[in-house]
Amino acid sequence: MDSLSRRNFLGTAAGAAGILIIPPSARAQSADPMLTPGVPGGVATYANMATLPGKKPLIQLSDRPPNYESPLEYFRTTITPNEEFFVRYHLADIPDVNVADYRLKIDGEGATNSVELTLDDLKKMPHVDIVAVNQCSGSRRGLSTPHVPGVQWGFGAMGCARWTGPKLKDILEKVGIKKECIEIGLNGADGPVFDKTPDFIKSIPLWRAIHESTIIAVEMNGQPLPHFNGFPARLIVPGWTGTYWMKHLIHIEALTKPQGGFWMKPAYRIPVGEFPVRDRFITQEDATSTPITEIVVNSLITSHRDGAKVQAGKVTISGLAWDGGYGIRTVQISTDGGSTWSAAKLGKDFGDYAFRPWSFDLHAKRGKNSVMVSATNMIGQTQTSKLLFNGAGYNNNVMQSITLNA
C-alpha cells in the first residue's frame, strides 16, 4: 500500500471514530489486572483487553501493528488454543491472504531451479506433526531492569501448539540446493506502511532449514492458521525464537551470501558469549553480536498470580516449563527464597519442543508464602537467579518468584 492511501484511510477511520465511537472507558476492560508485575507503569495507563476476529480477549499492547499478549490464565493448558494465542507483528500493512491467489515462491542464487507452490501443493505434500513452543524473542522484555525500549511484553508473548505441514527440507529438494548455499531467506506477505521502512525479511542457516523439525505449517492445532498467526502458511523452527517463524510465508530464497537488512542486524542480536546457547548462526556472527537462536530454559507458575489469596494448608501449584528442544529434566520449587529446593511432578510429555506441565503440593502457612520455580533441561542448563542484561531485553529466564497470601 502506498503511504497516501494509508493516510487517507486513517483519516477516514479516525473521522468516523470521532463521531461514532463509544468512549472506550464505557465498555473496554482495562488490562491492568492481567499485566505481568514489573512491566513499565505506562502500560497500565492505556492497555485494554481487546478481541481480534477469531480470538478471545488478549492484552492489547498495540493495535497497529497488532501486538496482543496472552494473559497468565491462558497458560493453564499444555496446548494453547488458537483463539488464546498471542499476536506479534513488526509492520502494520497486513493483507488478508486470498487462498486462490496464494503462491509460495522458492528460488535464489543457491538453488538450481525455482518453483511456485499453491496452498494445495503444500497440503498435498507429506506432512509431519510437531508440538512446539512459539516464543517471541522479546517475551518478558518488559521485566528488564533497567527497562529497554520495544514492545513491553510480560510473560505471555508465547504459546504452544501442534503444527502440521511439510518439511522445509522436502520443499528445498524441489529446487535443488547448491553447495554454495549458506542461508535460507524468508519473507512474508506483510510489509511496512512506508516503502522506505525495511520489510521484515529474515534468514536461518541452511543446516537449521534442513533440520527434520523445521516445517511449513498449514495447520495449527488441527485448524487452518488464524489470520493473525500467519494464515495460510508460516515457518515453524522448533526450539528457536519466534523471529524466524515467518508468517504469511510467500518467499523462500536459497542464499549464497549472508542475508542483510535491519531485521538481521542490528535487530534480533545478543552479545557474543553472554548466554549458554548451543545453536549458533555463524554466517551472521560478528566480533560482538550474534543472532538470537534457541529459546533459553524457562518456567512459569500459571495456577496462581503473584499475591493470590489461598487457604492455609495444602495448596497445589502448577505451571509450565520449556526450553530450546533438549527437553525438561526437572522442575524445582523453593518455598524458602531459594535455600532448599524440591522436585515438582512432571506431567504429560508432548515432545521436547513443547511446554512441559508440572505441579507441586506445598503447605501454606498463615501470612505470606514465597514460592520460586526453576527448570533444568536435559543438557543441564538452568535458569538464572539474576538477569543477564542485554539492550534488547532478550532471553530473560530469571527464576519466577511469587507470594501466596494465606
Add this chain to the structure above:
Amino acid sequence: MQKFAIAFVVALLAGTASAEEQVIKLKQAPGVDKVEGNCGACHSLAYIPMNSVYLDAAGWDAEVSKMIKAFGAPIDDSDAKAITDYLKKNYGT
C-alpha cells in the same frame, strides 16, 4: 480497503467489541500535534505510553533517531525536534 472502512463503521454503529481500534489520548502539551501526525502515520501511539516512564532524554533522542534513520520515517528536522522535546517533557524521566 474501502470495504474494510465500511465494515469498521458498521461495527462501531453496532456497538460491538469487535472494533478494536485503540484510542490513545496523549498528554495535551506543545508538540502533541507533531507526534500524532508523524508517529501515528506508521504505528499506534500506544508505543509512547507503553515505553514510559523510564527513558531519559538521550533514550527518547535515540528512539526518534531510529525511526528516521532505520525505519525511514519522513520527518523533517523541526518536527523531529518538536517530537523529541514533547516526549522528553511528557514521557521521559
